[in-house]
Amino acid sequence: MDAHTLDRISGLSRRYARYTQSQPGLGLLLGGALALLAMAILPRIGSSDAGFMMSPYANDKAWSLFVIDQSAQCIGALRALVIVPFPLVWVLAKEALRAHHVAHLGEVTEQHGWRWNLARRILATLLGGVAFLCPIWFLLILKGHFFLTVSSVQVVLGLALVGLLPWATLRFIRGPQEAVLWGLGMLLVLAEVWGAGYVWGVGTGLVEWTSLSVWGAVQNGMLPWLSRLLWVASLAALLIGMIQHLGFLRVLRELRKQEAARG
Amino acid sequence: MGEKQASLPTLLAVDRLVHEPSRLVILAALSEVGSAEFLFLQKLTGLTRGNLSAQAQKLEAAEYLGIEKAFRGKVPVTTLHITPRGRAALQAYRDHFQRLLDQGVLGEPGAKQAP
Numbered sequence: 001m002d003a004h005t006l007d008r009i010s011g012l013s014r015r016y017a018r019y020t021q022s023q024p025g026l027g028l029l030l031g032g033a034l035a036l037l038a039m040a041i042l043p044r045i046g047s048s049d050a051g052f053m054m055s056p057y058a059n060d061k062a063w064s065l066f067v068i069d070q071s072a073q074c075i076g077a078l079r080a081l082v083i084v085p086f087p088l089v090w091v092l093a094k095e096a097l098r099a100h101h102v103a104h105l106g107e108v109t110e111q112h113g114w115r116w117n118l119a120r121r122i123l124a125t126l127l128g129g130v131a132f133l134c135p136i137w138f139l140l141i142l143k144g145h146f147f148l149t150v151s152s153v154q155v156v157l158g159l160a161l162v163g164l165l166p167w168a169t170l171r172f173i174r175g176p177q178e179a180v181l182w183g184l185g186m187l188l189v190l191a192e193v194w195g196a197g198y199v200w201g202v203g204t205g206l207v208e209w210t211s212l213s214v215w216g217a218v219q220n221g222m223l224p225w226l227s228r229l230l231w232v233a234s235l236a237a238l239l240i241g242m243i244q245h246l247g248f249l250r251v252l253r254e255l256r257k258q259e260a261a262r263g
Numbered sequence: 264m265g266e267k268q269a270s271l272p273t274l275l276a277v278d279r280l281v282h283e284p285s286r287l288v289i290l291a292a293l294s295e296v297g298s299a300e301f302l303f304l305q306k307l308t309g310l311t312r313g314n315l316s317a318q319a320q321k322l323e324a325a326e327y328l329g330i331e332k333a334f335r336g337k338v339p340v341t342t343l344h345i346t347p348r349g350r351a352a353l354q355a356y357r358d359h360f361q362r363l364l365d366q367g368v369l370g371e372p373g374a375k376q377a378p
């Protein structure tokens with residue numbers, strides 16, 4: 001056995017680990033396709049076609065005036081049905097694909113560099129912070145410190161979404177490209193679902209009422225940018241996913257050859 | 264010739280635990296990943312289940328490998344990872360053979376055909 005063979009074997013297991021963990025190929029391709037589909041459908045749907053999951057302040061008279069005044073977006077049922085499931089369906093589908101490969105060939109984990117470990121910790125801290133602040137905000141509203149009325153169903157759904165974010169991110173997001181697509185997708189979902197009421201400040205409820213107009217303006221300014229960024233990220237995901245998948249197919253061929261040569 | 268004779272003790276001093284081809288492949292396969300399941304190593308090395316298990320146990324006894332057993336649902340899953348000691352042993356083995364090659368003990372000096 002020579003040095004080249006050993007290098008090939010270690011390289012093969014390293015590449016297999018990479019393609020089943022941080023560079024999922026088909027999984028990323030699927031994410032890009034789903035995001036593009038959602039982004040293509042969204043402009044065809046009105047921003048407030050129903051009262052489902054509207055902005056937390058939608059029932060408030062002052063908020064309604066504000067909405068009319070600022071044209072802030074309130075999410076409707078159809079819009080919610082398009083935008084909310086896309087990151088969730090993607091994550092479930094890519095995990096199913098991964099489970100399929102792992103079931104046939106076994107799981108191999110990567111040796112992560114310090115940069116990725118640091119990025120994961122920062123992401124977990126940020127999301128953990130959001131998840132920690134959210135119940136405080138919720139309790140303050142429940143205690144009637146604010147003159148805003150919030151639908152309990154909406155609050156529970158929103159809290160569940162936000163509360164699951166740190167867990168889902170650490171559990172299912174395995175690489176930088178996935179993190180970008182997931183991050184942008186979830187930001188868009190949160191922006192759509194919570195509107196000016198949440199994503200542009202956990203604390204819209206913690207700031208003065210007059211500041212809402214600032215948040216609303218930020219939301220209106222940010223949504224198109226988020227959409228554009230997601231378009232770019234989705235197209236990049238399609239391209240990168242294709243390249244990664246071709247690499248994974250090469251690894252599978254080499255594994256089969258290796259198995260045949262020995263067996 | 265004298266240099267080659269002087270290298271013989273060095274040749275015999277090779278880490279035999281690592282030198283065995285099946286164990287060498289297992290260590291090489293694990294050297295650049297965090298951990299690998301038994302199933303993957305079986306596919307990669309082409310070893311039988313019994314042989315792979317026996318070689319892995321020898322490496323574990325020498326603390327070159329760590330072995331964890333768990334269940335995924337109802338399916339038992341065995342995961343292996345290389346320890347720092349195992350990584351050092353593999354590196355030492357490769358360095359050792361490169362030195363022998365450089366000295367011309369295993370062939371032409373400077374050749375890079377050995378581990």
